[in-house]
Amino acid sequence: MRPRLDRPGLLFAIVGLAGLALPLVQFKPNRIVPGEGLTLPAALPWGWPLLLTLAAVLVAGCLRWPSVLRLGAAAAGLLTVLLALGAAATHLTPPDDTLARVAPAAGFWLMALAFALMLADALARMNPALWLRWLILAGAVASMGVLLASGALDGVSVMREYAARQDIFLREARAHLTLAFGSLTLALLVGLPLGVALYQARRLRGPVLSVLNILQTIPSLALFGVMIPIFGWIAANVPGAAQAGVAGIGLFPALVALFLYSLLPVVSNTLTGLTGVNPATREAAIGLGLTQPQLLVQVLIPLALPVLLAAVRIVLVQNIGLAVIAGLIGGGGFGTFVFQGLNQTAMDLVLLGALPTIALALIAGIALDLLVRSSRRTA
Amino acid sequence: MIGRVLLALAAAVLVAFLASPDSFAAVFEPFTRNNAPPIYRQTPLWSLTLSHLTLVALAVVASTVVALVLAVLVTRPAGREFLPLARTITSVGQTFPPVAVLALAVPIMGFGAGPTLVALFLYGLLPVFENTLAGLTTQPPNVTEAARGMGLTPRQRLWQVELPLALPVILGGMRLTAVISLGTATIGSTVAARTLGEVIIAGLLSANTAFVLQGGLVVGIIAVLIHEGFQALERRARARIGQA
Numbered sequence: 001m002r003p004r005l006d007r008p009g010l011l012f013a014i015v016g017l018a019g020l021a022l023p024l025v026q027f028k029p030n031r032i033v034p035g036e037g038l039t040l041p042a043a044l045p046w047g048w049p050l051l052l053t054l055a056a057v058l059v060a061g062c063l064r065w066p067s068v069l070r071l072g073a074a075a076a077g078l079l080t081v082l083l084a085l086g087a088a089a090t091h092l093t094p095p096d097d098t099l100a101r102v103a104p105a106a107g108f109w110l111m112a113l114a115f116a117l118m119l120a121d122a123l124a125r126m127n128p129a130l131w132l133r134w135l136i137l138a139g140a141v142a143s144m145g146v147l148l149a150s151g152a153l154d155g156v157s158v159m160r161e162y163a164a165r166q167d168i169f170l171r172e173a174r175a176h177l178t179l180a181f182g183s184l185t186l187a188l189l190v191g192l193p194l195g196v197a198l199y200q201a202r203r204l205r206g207p208v209l210s211v212l213n214i215l216q217t218i219p220s221l222a223l224f225g226v227m228i229p230i231f232g233w234i235a236a237n238v239p240g241a242a243q244a245g246v247a248g249i250g251l252f253p254a255l256v257a258l259f260l261y262s263l264l265p266v267v268s269n270t271l272t273g274l275t276g277v278n279p280a281t282r283e284a285a286i287g288l289g290l291t292q293p294q295l296l297v298q299v300l301i302p303l304a305l306p307v308l309l310a311a312v313r314i315v316l317v318q319n320i321g322l323a324v325i326a327g328l329i330g331g332g333g334f335g336t337f338v339f340q341g342l343n344q345t346a347m348d349l350v351l352l353g354a355l356p357t358i359a360l361a362l363i364a365g366i367a368l369d370l371l372v373r374s375s376r377r378t379a
Numbered sequence: 380m381i382g383r384v385l386l387a388l389a390a391a392v393l394v395a396f397l398a399s400p401d402s403f404a405a406v407f408e409p410f411t412r413n414n415a416p417p418i419y420r421q422t423p424l425w426s427l428t429l430s431h432l433t434l435v436a437l438a439v440v441a442s443t444v445v446a447l448v449l450a451v452l453v454t455r456p457a458g459r460e461f462l463p464l465a466r467t468i469t470s471v472g473q474t475f476p477p478v479a480v481l482a483l484a485v486p487i488m489g490f491g492a493g494p495t496l497v498a499l500f501l502y503g504l505l506p507v508f509e510n511t512l513a514g515l516t517t518q519p520p521n522v523t524e525a526a527r528g529m530g531l532t533p534r535q536r537l538w539q540v541e542l543p544l545a546l547p548v549i550l551g552g553m554r555l556t557a558v559i560s561l562g563t564a565t566i567g568s569t570v571a572a573r574t575l576g577e578v579i580i581a582g583l584l585s586a587n588t589a590f591v592l593q594g595g596l597v598v599g600i601i602a603v604l605i606h607e608g609f610q611a612l613e614r615r616a617r618a619r620i621g622q623a
Contacts, residue, residue, distance in 0.1 A: 124463035217602035219562035222595025229588040321476025354479040365474035
C-alpha cells in the first residue's frame with residue numbers, strides 16, 4: 001500500500017521547517033539591547049544532527065501514522081525543542097557573565113508551535129476517554145514542572161529574570177491567584193442567589209441582565225481605573241471601611257472590578273441552567289411533594305450543574321487574563337511584570353509575566369472543560 | 380422602546396462631547412483635585428476616538444474575512460481533515476488572555492499600532508471562526524437536502540443557502556470580536572498605539588479621575604452602541620431566514 005499524505009501534517013512540517021531555518025535563540029550582551037539571532041547549528045555544538053532529526057520527524061509527519069505514534073513524536077519533539085533552547089542558553093552564555101541574555105527567538109516559537117499543533121491534532125483525532133484526558137493534562141503539567149525544576153532551562157533569559165526576583169514572583173503569583181479565584185468566589189456567592197431570584201421573579205430578568213450586559217461591555221482598563229477613586233473615597237469617608245480592608249489602591253479595587261465582570265456569566269448561566277430543566281422533571285418533583293427549597297437543591301441545581309460549571313470556566317479563564325490589567329493600577333499579579341517590562345523595553349520581563357498567565361489560563365480552561373464534560377455525563 | 384430612546388440619547392451625548400469636550404468641563408470638574416484640568420487636552424479626543432475606531436474596524440474586518448474563509452475551507456470535503464484541529468485551536472486559543480497576546484506581539488512588531496492591530500486581529504479570529512463553524516455545521520438537514528435536490532452546485536449551496544442560514548450566528552461572532560477589540564485596544568496605548576486608552580492611562584498616572592472617567596465613558600458608550608447595533612443586525616438576519 002502506498003503511504004498516504006496527511007495534509008495537517010504537511011502544514012505542521014511547513015511551520016516547523018520554517019522554524020528550523022530561522023534563528024533558534026537571540027544572544028544579547030545585556031537584557032535591553034537588540035541581539036544577534038543564531039540558528040540551531042550555530043547555537044549548539046551538536047546542532048546539525050539535531051536539526052536533521054527534527055526535520056526528519058516533521059517530514060515523516062506528512063504521512064499517515066497511527067495517532068498514538070504522532071502523539072509520542074509530537075511530545076518528544078516539543079521536549080527536544082525546549083531542551084535545545086535550554087542547552088543553547090547554557091552553551092552560549094560565557095561563564096560568570098551575569099549580563100548576557102539568551103532569549104528564545106522566532107525559530108524556537110515556530111518549532112514549538114508546530115509540535116504543539118501536531119500534539120493537539122493527534123489528541124483531537126484520538127478522542128481519548130475522559131480519565132485519559134485528565135491523565136494527559138496531569139502528565140503535561142507535571143513534566144513541565146519537572147523540566148523547570150531540573151534547571152535545564154535556567155540559562156534562558158526568562159528564567160534568569162525569574163531567578164533575579166524569585167520572592168517577588170511568588171508574591172505576584174499569589175496575588176494573581178487571589179484576584180482570579182477571589183473574584184470567582186465572590187461572583188458565585190452573589191451571582192448564584194441572584195440567578196435563582198431572577199428565575200423566580202420573571203419580570204426582573206430583562207432589566208437586571210441588561211445592566212450586567214452593559215457592565216460587561218465597559219473596557220476593563222476603564223472599570224479598573226474607576227474603582228480606585230470610588231474605593232479611595234469610601235475608605236476615607238465611611239467609618240470602619242478602611243479597617244475592613246477597603247482601600248483605593250492595591251488588590252481591592254482590582255478584585256471588585258473582576259467581580260463585576262464575572263457577574264454576567266454566572267447570573268445568566270444560572271438562569272439558563274434552571275430554565276433548561278425539563279418541565280416534566282419539575283412537575284414530577286412537585287408531585288412528589290418537594291418544597292420549593294428542596295426542589296431547588298435536590299433537583300434543579302444538580303441538573304443545571306453542567307451549565308453552572310461552564311460559567312465557572314468562562315469566569316476563571318476570563319479573570320486570569322484580565323487580572324493582568326491589575327498590574328497597571330498597582331493591584332499586583334503577573335501584570336506587574338508585563339507592564340514593567342513594556343516600560344523598560346525588557347521583553348524577557350514581559351515574557352515572565354505573560355507566559356505564566358497563559359499557562360494558568362490554559363490549565364484552568366482545559367481542566368474545567370473536562371469537569372463540564374464529566375458533570376454532563378452524571379446530570 | 381425605552382432602550383432605544385436611551386441609546387439615541389447616549390449617542391447624542393457622545394457626539395456632543397466629542398465635538399466640544401470643553402463645554403462638559405463643569406461635569407468633570409468635581410472629579411479633579413488640586414486644580415487639575417478636567418478635560419484631556421494633550422490630543423483632541425475626537426482624533427483619539429477616530430484612530431481607536433479605525434484600529435478596531437481594521438482588525439474586525441481582517442479577522443472576519445480570514446476567519447470566514449478558514450471556516451468555509453474546513454467545512455468543505457477537501458478541508459475536513461483540518462476540522463478536529465481547527466476546533467481544538469479555537470477552544471484553546473480563546474483561553475489566551477488578550478493582554479498577553481498584545482504583550483507578546485511587541486517583541487516581534489515593536490511599539491506602536493502594529494502589535495495592537497496584530498493582537499486584535501489574532502484574538503478576533505476565534506469568535507468569528509467558532510461561530511461560523513457552528514453556523515455551517517448545524518444546519519437543518521432537510522434544508523441542505525432540499526438544496527441538493529434542487530440541483531444547486533456546491534458553490535451555489537454555499538452562497539445561497541449555507542452562508543445566509545449561518546449569518547445570524549456569524550454576526551454574533553463579529554459582535555463578540557468587536558466588543559473585545561474595543562476594550563483590548565484601550566490597553567494598546569500601553570504599547571504606544573494611539574487609542575482612547577491614552578486618556579485613561581494619563582488619568583491613572585496623574586491620579587486624575589476625570590480623565591479616567593471620560594476615556595472610560597467614551598469607550599463604554601461606543602461599546603454599548605456597537606453591541607446593540609450588531610444585535611439589531613442579528614435580529615434582522617434571523618427574521619430574513621424565518622427564525623424570529
